[in-house]
Amino acid sequence: MMKQERAARTRQLLIRSAAETFERQGFTRATLADISSSAGVSTGALHFHFANKDALASTVEATAATTLRRAAHGVRQPGANALQRLTGASHALADRLRHDVVARAGFRLSCGDGPHRPGLDLRGEWFECIRHLLTEADHEHLLAEGVSRQDVAAAIAAATTGFEVLGRTDPNWLSPASLSSFWHLILPRLATAEALAALDLPTGDPLARPRAVEIWERKN
Incomplete structure (x- = not known):
């Protein structure tokens, strides 16, 4: 043993x-x-x-995939709506990428920084997760009238994966404050007033939700 x-x-x-x-x-x-x-x-x-460096890289990728998937699924709470799960998943993934070198390296390898191996694309998985949760949000009547799920999914994927790229040289891009600023900007433009008022961003800041509501009220 x-x-x-x-x-x-x-x-x-x-x-x-x-x-x-x-x-x-x-x-x-x-x-x-x-x-x-x-x-x-x-x-x-x-x-x-x-056996070789490729085998090591594959294991780093697989370990990162397990870590990041667990982080994304771990924020699911009974009764949480789709937008709550989406914002929570983004914070959980950013936290792992900021603090876990294996998660960071594996994510980058799977996104083209290593040898090409079909079958694992963590950036693509995140995009599909965003699309799935926005579809759920639409079914739950959480999205504002006229919002295009595809356009919003593309914008969220581009911004959040951009944080990962910028975080390679400055970890503050993956901080809760940076990610929360993004959500405060975009949520009032995609969620209904009722959905926004019920949303708690995982920042630890008790003023987070009122700021988001205030942005919506100014906009309308």
Whole structure:
């Protein structure tokens, strides 16, 4: 059992080291020697767990996918409407990307920063999640009259994935404050007054909802 636990710890060290190295140097420039050295293990130990750099990158991507999917699903609360789940999911994903190097590296690898491997596109998954929740919001009569779900989905996907790109050099782009500012701007333009009044943005700021309502009232 101790041998298995030690092997599991070594594998996790290598995954994290690979993520840090991919983030720092990029997939192409990163070497197995750099990754094993950073993890404090021999290249032989690395090859025991992973056949090559592509295998390591695939594992980083898969680990990131699991982490980000759990974060997005973890904010679902009984009775929460679709817009509440959408804003909550965006904050949960941003939090993971800001604080978890494996999530960050895996997301970037899946979006084209690594070797092409069909089947995993986390950016595309997020876009589909946005579209699905906006469809639910429409069915729940939460969207303002004349709002195009497709246009709104594209705008939210572009903005939130843009935060991820900007966050590569400045983590504040992925902060709750930055994301909340975006939602305060867009929600009054897509939600009904009733839906907006019932919405709590996950900022920890008790004034968040009144500010959103105030924007809507000024607009109308």
